[in-house]
Amino acid sequence: MINQATLPKPAGFQFPKALIGPLLISATLLAAHISFGILDSWQKLMLAIGVSFLVEAVLHYLMFGNTRNMSSAYVSGISAGILIRSPFFWPFALCAAISIASKYVLRYKGRHIWNPTNFGIVMILLIASDSAAVLSIQWGNNMWAMFVIWIVGFITLYKVKKFHISAVYLLSFIFFGYIRSLITGDAFIAEIAVATGPMYQLFVLFMMTDPKTTVKSVRGQMFVAFLIAFVELFFRLGEAVFAPFYALFIVGPLALIVEDQWNEWKKRKTEAMPANATSGAINAAE
């Protein structure tokens, strides 16, 4: 007779975690576009996604000789399609291509350390600012749509155990907004107004929480989120319109390198520990 207590529980339907990001961003885009028609053109979006797929497929094959899941490329492509604003087609393609290519070029100990879309966006702002900008206005004027996106986004982040990152960042952003208002003399509400817009929704819900480019420990993640808001404070005092992208661009990779060095140091310390402990025991016996 089979002991029921020893049987594994039925798994039920488990949604692949890798698909949560693509689905959430697609749902956000669809809801926003149906509500407000936020996309300048489907063609530009499809171009960005298509280029992401193409570059990802080719570069991955060249590098590793096999194929890979395209969910990451999809998120990078769709993010470029939403965030880039330009009357031209080529910035969409270029942003997508740079985003994906950066993963294969800018690597630290075999892993990429920049969030690909963040890297692509910042590069476009730096090298093609005369032809492209980044989404900076709100989608429509309906507060409920904004709340729905935040709530669905937060629930999803909670499910994948990333909510704390966004929460710490937002609280820090509000705190530093207050500090900025004291420094600049502008209304506090003006300092935090951008957080009610879609650029921040995409930044907070998708870009900051990218599992590949965030540190591993929960405390570390919260500290990094705080640091991003802190660095953003200075970019904002320097009147950089797209301050959060620059802050993540700087803090994100540094945090991963520091974490790696910290883990290395701890590992070395742990490896050294048994010898020391044995030695100590002998000394004690003596």
Next chain:
Amino acid sequence: MTRQKKAQLGISIFFIGLLLIPFSMRYLDALRAPGILEEKAEVIERFGFYLENITEETGINFVHQRARLDSRLEHILPQISSVGASVAVSDFNKNGFPDIYFTNSDFGAPNALYMNLGDGTFIDVAAEMGIADINNEETGVSMGAIWGDINNNGFEDLLVYKWGRLALFRNDFGSGFTDISKESGLYDAGWMNANTAVWLDYNGNGYLDLFVGGYFHESVNFWNLEHTRIMPDSYEYATNGGRNYLFENQGDGTFMDVSEQVGLLQTRRWTLAAAAADLNGSGFPDLVLANDYGVDELFLNENGTGFRNASTEAGMGQIPKSGMSVAFGDILNRGQFAIYITNISEPAVLMQGNNLWTPSRRSGGELLHFRNIAVSAGVDIGEWGYGGRFVDFNNNGHLDLYVANGYVSDEPDTDYWYDYAKVVGGNRNIIMEAANWPSMNGRTFSGYQTNKLWVNDGAGRFREVAASVGAALNLDSRAVAYADLFGTGSLDLIVASQNQPVVVYRNHVKPENQWIALSLEGSISNNSAIGAIIETHWNGQVQKRAVHGGDAFSSQSMRNVHIGLGDAAKVDQIVIRWPSGQVQILEAPALNQLHHITEPEEIL
């Protein structure tokens, strides 16, 4: 070297190549840019024309003064009080020379009517004509003006639209003007914050009707604010703008508000510019509106009974931008109007690009469908655009494009964009409240921008040559009008700038280029012939023109229709479709002269 290492090297080269793409494009653009030629004759030889700033010689020394508003808006005054400089051309005294009216926007600051003395100079006669001192607390301040013969007596009357009440002046046979705002009923339309108006005979009854577009909500009186929640509720989807109006001319000197009956009260966008012309060949003028913080709108005239919003079906109503100006032009000489609408482009912050709506293949018969080809035509980036207008500067038979731009030029090397961006990214409850807006503190906001002058190569591509042809103007330009001010057969340019002086350019055109001009006078149609469609056929091509009652941004060019013909030996024919529906054909009219054409009084 391992396979992976080789791959990584190759990918790195590819990556660097990607990063270099924008630099390469800029380099190629720089190589293609026209150079600066020293000699005027060389410029004329190369580009076919040269614009010479002759403002001082003309005696026109008008300087626009912006409105001062409620003290609660003082911190963002330059941003709110950013419009009001306008220009409208008309031969008000019928002496054969175009005269120019400029508006002012501060209490007590006079508007000006520069009468053309015919010797290259002008004199301001607005005060003696009774149309100077009209900016006051009771009726508001001027935002623009348009000329049109409302009573068909042969003399152009003057409408001034305001942040305030409409003002209508009857032209007393060129000897003066009488304020008939109250008798006409326009004064009683109430307070409005109008930034555009056009004359059009929407029902084809032979009398000019009046469209007026509202910007700020009509409940806002800038000198007596009830509250400061006056800003747009969205920066791309605003729904709290001023209402639009259509006043029907009753033929007895009065106007009736028929806006609701004709279907123009469906939206509350922030209309900054409007233009009217028969776009689908129905015989009735259609309306195109450029809306700030929203989509462009096309209202098709339903046989004079009303208007139908066809923006979405025509492909124009999907992408919200910051519409500032509307102009029609047959840029490819195919007998079809393209529509040019200026927007805002600021590097790294907001790249909307201007719209050049051209009829797509789906257009046909009365069905209109447009696609935006501004990028491929090369006329997309006009910075903070205002008036954009088609002008054949070099008389080569292809319409060129002039775009005024520049928002607020204040302290050099300062910038308000960051503060602007942080607020407009917010929710409606934040951005609507003017008190939430950071103080401008004398900062420049997309200022010191150079107006654009794009020459048309005739094959669908335009090239920017403003600096090369003497037209590099970096004032906060708003309104642009053209007129043959000196009777030379070339189109001169008048530019009105916000809080800054007017500039007049004399156009020196390559003398070999031919031209023809028409002065139309309606008899069954309205006397101004506004709405007439003219098709000029020569050398196997046809150029379509319309007589406008105001277009672009806060401006009106000369009424005469001027057509450049390049090296044409003759014009095959000119077909005039009068607003009454009459069609008149001029066979092989003589070149290089102005033809006075009166509409036949009997149906041909």
